[in-house]
Amino acid sequence: MTKRLSSKYKIDRRLGLNLWGRPKSPVNSRNYGPGQHGQKRNKPSDYGLQLQAKQRLRGYYGNINERQFRRFYKEAVRRRGDISENLIGLLERRLDAVVYRMKFVPTVFAARQFVNHGHVLVNGQRVNIPSYLVKEGDLIEVKEASREMALVMAASQSSERDIPDYMEVDHKSMKGKFVRTPQLADVPYPVKMEPNLVVEFYSR
Known part of the structure; x- marks a missing residue:
């Protein structure tokens, strides 16, 4: 924790x-x-x-x-x-913020821990630094071995939050794309x- x-x-x-x-x-x-x-x-x-x-x-x-x-x-x-x-x-380009926005985890605190523990890939490479800055067009995915975690499943199915339109996410494959850097009004x-x-x- x-x-x-x-x-x-x-x-x-x-x-x-x-x-x-x-x-x-x-x-x-x-x-x-x-x-x-x-x-x-x-x-x-x-x-x-x-x-x-x-x-x-x-x-x-x-x-x-x-x-x-x-x-x-x-x-x-x-x-x-x-x-x-x-x-x-x-x-908004921080990796933990992106993972949270994509609803791979329920909270931004969980996102930081999730990234730290090596559950996230960026363009196919494992990144375990929460403050890593994602670039436009980067592909973010949950490592295959981590996709069945209860935390991930619950977050992806939650109706508590919506995914913003500056991201594209497929929860079946647990992959997402950071489309563009948002402005304040988009967040x-x-x-x-x-x-x-x-x-x-x-x-x-």
Whole structure:
């Protein structure tokens, strides 16, 4: 198990929202923060809003550590075009995010572990680095020996999420194609993401 797998809903409670849109989230019944002061909500400052936006985005992708997330931001700045869109595109190209989007696993935390354990092939080659950046046209598949795992079968048959249109997936063969890098409007986030505030946070 990853160190975050058993405590993922603490992220929901801390942020006060159902970050992944899951029916089991404790926020569905307690939409306030943990602790004795959890129900006290002061109006956040501009800095507070920017920090919350960063925590939402970081948390959504499996609570990426700060150093790695900052690297994604710097790469987004280095590329041409809108920094916010570049950042979302880079995050959606992470292999663990792609495996999650293709519904090979139920959660992004499970996706990270699944990739780490060598269950995923990219263009026929095993890749066990969750942060590996998938390219447009890459073929992603679950290793043949892993296709009958209960985790995989349950995720592929779940109606909890839809597969976005920037991917093509065949769950019979457990293979998928990353068609194109999405923009913010293409990504099916269950909650509002504000990468522009993340950019403001890092550019202070």
